[in-house]
Amino acid sequence: MTELEKLREECLNCTRCPLWETRTNVVFGVGPGDAKVMFIGEGPGEHEDLQGEPFVGRGGKLLDDMLELIDLDRSKVYIANMVKCRPPKNRDPLPEEQMACSGWLSRQLELINPRIIVCLGRIAAMRFIKPDFKITREHGQWFEKDGRRVMALYHPAALLRDPNKRPETFDDLKRIQAAIAAL
């Protein structure tokens, strides 16, 4: 068993915050243990909770389409969330829940050690880029953090709500494609 598999086994039993009481499944994350690119969302929704996999609902289908636009697919990248259990009624994860859960994602980052991190939405960008991150102004910009390149995209759910944001997101994706090609 790899370290990452061991971490997953441990995480599946986690009771570090109250979200464990209402979850169906822990959504640890999926992808190759040596992925060069890691996508980080906010937290599982209903479909993710039921299936134990990140981004499998409508937003997930859109994420797959976005990846395909730049010749990527799920099997080549790692996909995880800030919190591993679904907040009831899809409310935003509370700061204390994010704090309690952060150790799991930190270990995933250490073990996978991706060269590029793509934050899906503002919540992940606030943690991985800066606390006052402004998604409308700063999506698509590269930041340097701990020797990694980090960018935020609009969250797929935001792109479903507002298709006008899609052309900008296409440009952002192209920048990710260029950064991957340059690795």
Ligand code: URA
């Ligand atoms: N939204 C997220 O942020 N993560 C998921 O896994 C699904 C929807």
Ligand code: SF4
């Ligand atoms: Fe544990 Fe994170 Fe689930 Fe809370 S959300 S129970 S910290 S895995």
